Amino acid sequence: MKLYELDWALYPRRVGIYIAEKGINDIERIALDALDPATASKMAHLSPQCTVPALETEDGTVIGSSVAILEYLEELFPSPDMLGATPEDRARTRELVAVIDEATNQLGIWCHKASPIFAEREEQSLEAAGFAANAYHGQLRLLDTMIKRAGGPFLAGPQVTIADCITMATLQFAEEFYGVPVPEHYAALAVWHASFAARPSARSPTYPTPLLALTLGLPLICPATRV
Numbered sequence: 714m715k716l717y718e719l720d721w722a723l724y725p726r727r728v729g730i731y732i733a734e735k736g737i738n739d740i741e742r743i744a745l746d747a748l749d750p751a752t753a754s755k756m757a758h759l760s761p762q763c764t765v766p767a768l769e770t771e772d773g774t775v776i777g778s779s780v781a782i783l784e785y786l787e788e789l790f791p792s793p794d795m796l797g798a799t800p801e802d803r804a805r806t807r808e809l810v811a812v813i814d815e816a817t818n819q820l821g822i823w824c825h826k827a828s829p830i831f832a833e834r835e836e837q838s839l840e841a842a843g844f845a846a847n848a849y850h851g852q853l854r855l856l857d858t859m860i861k862r863a864g865g866p867f868l869a870g871p872q873v874t875i876a877d878c879i880t881m882a883t884l885q886f887a888e889e890f891y892g893v894p895v896p897e898h899y900a901a902l903a904v905w906h907a908s909f910a911a912r913p914s915a916r917s918p919t920y921p922t923p924l925l926a927l928t929l930g931l932p933l934i935c936p937a938t939r940v
């Protein structure tokens with residue numbers, strides 16, 4: 714199997730953190746270069762989504778969505794279980810994934826509409842970005858409530874699930890690439906984040922320095938007003 718990725722970018726990090734947690738060694742990792750003009754056409758050849766991560770399976774099937782990749786790998790490598798042992802546990806994990814997926818979508822809109830890194834590619838709108846910034850924090854607030862109910866130490870309860878990997882990827886990318894911190898007053902989320910960030914799977918990647926010059930400081934350009 715081959716995993717095509719930008720090894721520092723948000724959605725590929727979901728899979729990178731998962732692979733490290735799971736201890737999978739037999740996937741060939743192919744890192745693309747975000748600064749290489751040829752990368753976009755390489756992605757376009759991989760899948761209709763034209764994005765990474767993209768997993769090419771042994772029979773040549775290409776899976777072009779991070780959550781589908783994680784669920785596929787769970788089927789191939791069921792141990793340790795990172796989805797949930799019962800239908801109810803699996804529903805709980807998927808519920809968390811839906812919340813953080815929506816948070817990630819809103820973070821994406823916030824960045825695409827306000828960060829200078831997208832200024833030449835997309836129409837900018839501080840109004841749209843501001844709505845998205847608040848919606849991002851609304852999803853984090855919801856996650857905070859869900860964590861309290863699950864009782865920890867992980868998002869869905871006693872075991873690490875794909876929801877932890879996906880959430881870590883978003884919070885880490887928001888903080889380290891765009892300068893968006895995890896609000897400390899979402900106490901359960903902040904405690905979970907501090908603890909999961911210390912795991913070897915969550916070690917910070919190296920970001921392309923020329924990009925950081927454009928991305929860091931997003932909240933200074935367009936702050937969230939309802940945090």
Ligand SMILES: N[C@@H](CCC(=O)N[C@@H](CS)C(=O)NCC(=O)O)C(=O)O
Pocket residue numbers: 719722723724725753763764765766777778779780
């Ligand atoms: N829904 C997709 C989103 C993947 C995605 O947007 N990946 C970004 C990197 S983090 C990408 O490849 N962007 C390339 C582009 O938009 O041109 C998934 O879950 O995998």
